[in-house]
Amino acid sequence: MRILLATVTYAPIVNGQAVFTCNLANRLAQQGHSVAVIYPSQDLEEAETLENxxxxxxVKSLNLEFWHPDAYTTLWMDPAVERLFDRFRPQLVHIHDHYPLCWNVEQVARRRGIPLVGTNHFVPDNVTHYLPYSNQLQPFFDWVLWRWLLQIYNGLDCVTVQSQTAAQALRQAGLTAPLMPVSCGIDTEHFHVDAAVDRVACRRRFGLDAERVTFLFVGRMDAEKRLDVLIRALAALDRPDIALAIAGKGTAGEQWRKLAQELGVADRVHFLGYVPEDDLPTLLNSVDVFAMPSDAELLSIATLEAMACGRPVLAARARALPELVEDGVNGRLFRPGDVRDAAAAMRSLVDAPSRWPQMGAASLQRAAQHDWANVVEKYESIYRSLQKTRGDRRRTTEKVLSSTGVPLNP
Incomplete structure (x- = not known):
């Protein structure tokens, strides 16, 4: 099948949407499909390459650096979109957001009668953290931002989301299109428990103390990730035997470095910078607990990858994280944004090392169902069903349900 993916963000940019879209494209190509991905060029000029x-x-783009250094957009109906449709002749189009380029792609696909799938990676929190007066105007911003998304997504043949939580949020916002939860997927061959990892040597390599209980966060260092909560919790505990490692980069990095210094924990908060994909499994296998304090996760690939490496997880009880972490089973949950509760959850994990193997095993079991092989199979089923039932959304819904076995329209 000839499949066109469209996205506002793509590799080598590192965020959930970019990573997922790149992985999906590569996996579909490995299955023998012809795959093209269109996105705003990170070089600002039109460019075309064949990779994997x-x-x-x-396509030609603008860098919205004032908003975020990795934010790019198109602001016009780019003729490159029509040219790609003419040349590639997609049989199915899969968009990954509602921003201008995907809106352009959706319009062209609709005119040509091509089936349309959309995956939603968005919640208003992704945007409102960067808006002025967001605390006072949150309900208004939420309403406007959801309306923008629904204007496009309600016209799609099928919408997918990463979790039941994400599905419920979309339904509550007003989505009427057929809706399916499908995981973002992880590579369980790459991310796995590795008893051969020399934990002491690995920690030394990353500048971490082998004697301290180490919590690790992996991801973007942006406001919605709420790393300030972990840093403040670490300071509140006043336990020199606990350290926090942060792998990633982002707009809030300098702010959080200053916070660690102000709170007197700079010697126990280690900013590792960007850690290459090839090094992540080793790093994950060398730490004691993975931490995800974000309040805006529709799934969390980073958390799943840590779970696949057998790590207990400390996570905020927010969005989809409770679908991954069951309190007391494979980790601990704390009230989002609550420093005191986060510190208590952190302490309970540190003081019960005998439970880490059991929690790690539970994490491993939960992560296994998110393997990429299962994810690609589900998307192929959706694509095939839409090909067979073009123009009849209800019939499409029934076909998708029967062919995938995944609960529909939660």
Whole structure:
């Protein structure tokens, strides 16, 4: 099948949407499909490459650096979109957001009668953290931002989301299109428990103390990730035997470095910077607990990858994280944004090391169902069903349900 993916963000940019879209494109190509991905060029000019048998088409763009250094957009109906449709002749189009380029792609696909799938990676929190007066105007901003998304997504043949939580949020916002939860997927061959990892040597390599109980966060260092909560919790505990490692980069990095210094825990908060994908499994296997304090996760690939490496998890009881972490079973949950509760959960994990193996085993079991092989199979079923039932959304819904076995329209 000839499949066109469209996204506002793509590799080598590192965020959940970019990573998922790149992985999906590569996996579909490995299954023998012809795959093209169109996205705003990170070089600002039109560019085209073939990578891992995936045609990458970057269209002219603007860098919204004032908003975020990795934010790019198109502000016009780019003729490159029509040219790609003419040349590639997609049989199915899969968009990954509601921003201008995907809106352009959706319009062209609709005119040509091509089936449309959309995956939603968005919640208003992704945007409102960067808006002025967001605390006072949160309900208004939420309403406007959801309306923008629904204007496009309610016209799609099928919408997918990463979790039941994400599905419920979309339904409550007003989505009427057929809706399916499908995981973002993880590579369980790459991320796995590795008893051969020399924990002491690995920690030394990353500048971490082998004697301290180490919590690790992996991801973007942006406001919605709420790393301030972990840093403040670490300071509140006043336990020199606990350390926090942070792997990633982002707009709030300098702010959180200053916070660690102000709170007197700079010697126990280690900013590792960007850690390459090839090094992550070793790092994950060398730490004691994975931490995800974010209040805006529709799933969390980073958390799943840590679970696949057998780590207990400390997480905020927010969005989809409770679908991954059961309190007391494979980790601990704390009230989002609550420093005192986060500190208590952190302390309970540190003081019960005998439970880590049991919690790690539970994490491993939960992560296994998110393997990429299962995810690709589900998307192929959706694509095939839409090909067979073009133009009849209700019939499509029934076909998708029967062919995948995944609960529909939660």
């Amino acid at each position: 048998d995936v045609l990458r088409v970057g």
